[in-house]
Amino acid sequence: MMRRSWHVFHVCLMLLAVSAALAAAPLAARAQARFETSAKYAFLVDSRSGKAYYEKNADKLIPPASMSKLMTMAVIFELLRKGALSEDDEFEISEDAWRRGGAPSGSSTMYARIGERIKVGTLIRAVIIASANDAAIALAEGIAGSEDAFAALMNKRARELGLTKSHFANATGLPDPKHRMTPRELAQLMRYIVEVFPDYFKLFSEHEFTWNKIRQFNRDPLLGKFPGADGGKTGHTREAGYGMVATAVRDGRRLIAVIGGMKSKKERAREVRKLLDWGFRQFRPVVLYGPGETVGFARVWGGNESSLPLVTRDTIRARLSDEEKRSADAEIVYMAPLRAPLRRGDKVAKLRIRVDGKTIATYPLYAGKSVAPVDNMWSRAADTLKFWIFGG
Secondary structure: OOOOEEEEEEEOOOHHHHHHHHHOOOHHHHOOOOOOOOOOEEEEEEOOOOOEEEEEOOOOOEOOHHHHHHHHHHHHHHHHHHOOOOOOOEEEOOHHHHHHHOHHHOOOOOOOOOOOEEEHHHHHHHHHHHOOHHHHHHHHHHHHOOHHHHHHHHHHHHHHOOOOOOEOOOOOOOOOOOOEEOHHHHHHHHHHHHHHOHHHHHHHHOOEEEEOOEEEEOOOOOOOOOOOEEEEEEEEEOOOEEEEEEEEEEOOEEEEEEEEEEOOHHHHHHHHHHHHHHHHHOOEEEEEEOOOOEEEEEEEEOEOOOEEEEEOOOOEEEEEOOOHHHOEEEEEEEEEOEEOOEOOOOEEEEEEEEEOOEEEEEEEEEEOOOEOEOOOHHHHHHHHHHHHHHOO
């Protein structure tokens, strides 16, 4: 049987169209505008490439408040992926979790009762949507035996992920002089969750959470109100002020913004919207391929055709700055060779848009026609020989 492997080949972007679209814009609009914010610290980064577009006190160690629950979730997502933890596992709400993070605490809570046994999946949703401190403590105690022990896991994993400055004293972000992060590392952490755990990241876009008949809404002020916003994490303590890690995606391009030190929820929402809007204005949307357009061809094994066209289903757009369009390229990735039978419309490959060698957006490509299998040993042998000689 033919061994399959990932095949990557480059295709030419419509650079003339890109250049024309950018040239049509006034020079002043293409120049990077000056941005000012009332946030004490701020950071803006492209999720895929990791390129920073705005920094203000980005490496200052600050109290992150509940934004640090991103680290709590990162540790838990990793345990779930490894199979060391299940969403159906149940953890008990201890008296400490109830007293420091539940209704008596006056902080963000899921309103769990002492002694309740709650599934991990429910506790995770409580932390993400309601920023529930009782749920975070219950998870920490259930996983590591104590919140201190869980914080040690957080610190160990943070160093392994390259978060060299951050230090965690608890799973909640409740005030502690030793609990500190930088805006840059908060963005790095959100980027890790978005890129590595896309299925779990979807939880951040859920709008509400209910427990013990108490309905709470997602604290993200951008959900449903800001184009492209699909999840974030807010935080607030008296010392930290109001802060937020936010992300939004437009035309396949995702930006992550971090702001903090705000005086109110209203100011927080205003400033994070301003920063993301400013970021997206640095790029112009450019149509690269129209719907149904052939982007390239892929080799087929064991079919009545030796190759098939790879086509788009929808219009493919990318947001590129004037500088980026000079180094933008694309590559097609698929598991080669494709094996018959294949039906027209099957998703068979991916198109990666790259800038400076780093992927900024990925789009699916589909079979442009059907390929029937050939039940002929000699035809399959010939296909195998061709693949060995010419590759995918």
